[in-house]
Amino acid sequence: MSEPVKFHFDVAGDNFTSAGEASVQVKKLLRQLNMDPETIRRVSIAMYEGEINMVIHAKGGTADVILYPDRIRIVLADVGPGIADVDLAMQEGYSTAKDNVRALGFGAGMGLPNMKRYTDSMQIESEVGKGTTVTMEVYLPGANPA
Numbered sequence: 439m440s441e442p443v444k445f446h447f448d449v450a451g452d453n454f455t456s457a458g459e460a461s462v463q464v465k466k467l468l469r470q471l472n473m474d475p476e477t478i479r480r481v482s483i484a485m486y487e488g489e490i491n492m493v494i495h496a497k498g499g500t501a502d503v504i505l506y507p508d509r510i511r512i513v514l515a516d517v518g519p520g521i522a523d524v525d526l527a528m529q530e531g532y533s534t535a536k537d538n539v540r541a542l543g544f545g546a547g548m549g550l551p552n553m554k555r556y557t558d559s560m561q562i563e564s565e566v567g568k569g570t571t572v573t574m575e576v577y578l579p580g581a582n583p584a
Contacts, residue, residue, distance in 0.1 A: 447503075458486050481503075488501070494544055499514060501513070502514075510575065512572075522566050560574045
């Protein structure tokens with residue numbers, strides 16, 4: 439794999455039935471490429487958490503997954519309300535999810551912390567009223583990150 443391999447997904451907003459479909463597709467693709475099971479698990483968890491966040495807070499968005507020889511990059515972008523205080527949003531248990539979302543079992547405030555926990559790097563760019571872009575990377579076994 440010398441040239442990066444790219445996958446693009448649209449994430450439907452307010453649709454908890456289809457939430458997680460992109461991460462399931464990526465999991466299948468990574469299995470077909472004989473990726474390391476632990477790498478697949480980490481990518482799947484981080485991506486699923488991001489998808490759920492887009493469904494809950496942003497009415498959907500896009501997910502781009504780029505496979506490099508040494509890492510997997512996940513870029514999740516939305517045009518939702520943005521995150522007013524990223525540091526606060528990164529605290530475990532902090533959530534702005536509404537009661538109806540919590541009643542469905544979502545919105546426990548673990549999405550962003552889990553995304554960070556299961557990736558090797560994560561950057562959040564967010565502007566209130568404009569949206570949020572989260573870029574995460576998972577290094578492949580044996581990779582020597584610079």
